[in-house]
Amino acid sequence: MSRPDHQRESRPGAVEKRVLRRHLGRQVEASDMVAAEVPVAFACNGVPFAVMMATPDDLDDFALGFALGEGIVADASEVTVESIETSLEGISITLSIPPGRADALAGRQRSLEGRSGCGVCGTAQIEAVLRPPPVVGTGGTITVEALDRALRELQGQQPLNALTGATHAAGWANAEGCVALVREDVGRHNALDKLIGAMARAGIDPGAGFAVVTSRASFEMVMKAAQAGIPVLAAISAPTALAIALAETAGLTLVGFAREHGHVVYSHRRRLRGKIAGVAA
DSSP, X not given: OOOOGGGOEEETTEEEEEEEEEETTEEEEEEEXXXXXXXXXXXXXXXXXXXXXXXXXXXXXXXHHHHHHTTSOSSGGGOEEEEEEEOSSOEEEEEEOOHHHHHHHGGGOBSSOBGGGOSSTTBXXXXXXXXXXXXXXXOOOEEHHHHHHHHHHHHTSOHHHHHHSOOEEEEEEETTOOEEEEEEESSXXXXXXXXXXXXXXXXOOGGGEEEEESSOBOHHHHHHHHHHTOSEEEESSOBOHHHHHXXXXXXXXXXEEEETTEEEEEEOGGGEESOOOSOOO
């Protein structure tokens, strides 16, 4: 069945809508591009695990990154994306993982959907949410100049947000601050999952650079970064207290309020070289 015209996507992740636009006392009928958001259901070895609300783009990356960022598997070689099926109700992604991983996953099944990509909504056990994060590798050091460069480059590599104004982005930069990969989604967690998946598919060493995200640094974001072995996570907004505690435990360098000409370092400041703006915690 084909979609009605008002639901037809003009490009992956965006949908054209008719709107009434008012500005400076004038009003006009116009077309507007809005971000798509659909249910994405994950099943592991045929058993439903979670339903996330996400932008239906870069789904192969999302599937792999979700498995890695959620700690379902420890390595990309342990997961196979069996199928990605689209229906009127949403998108279903079937993953195949080793039996031992499936057994460990059974206690973490979710009974509720994850709204806008939340990594914890509906998780059956509190212990599964607050599981100790893995300790990231030593990684290299980066300069303040490299961080500033990555933030500048990230701004220009968000085509979906430029079109809709409604998506977050997660970017991967090398030690010099050159942004090599960017993924976007309406959910900040999804954007990071997609980035993690894209990095794994490209064979990128997580310890060879750092991640920058256009969101706050919640504990889920730190957990996903630690699971992926990313040693430095820089967010343009604030972290939470639990995110800082998890970053300390995982050996991860957490940077918040990362903007042009300044930032705040909250944990493991040794990886940042140069004059550090802001107040380090």
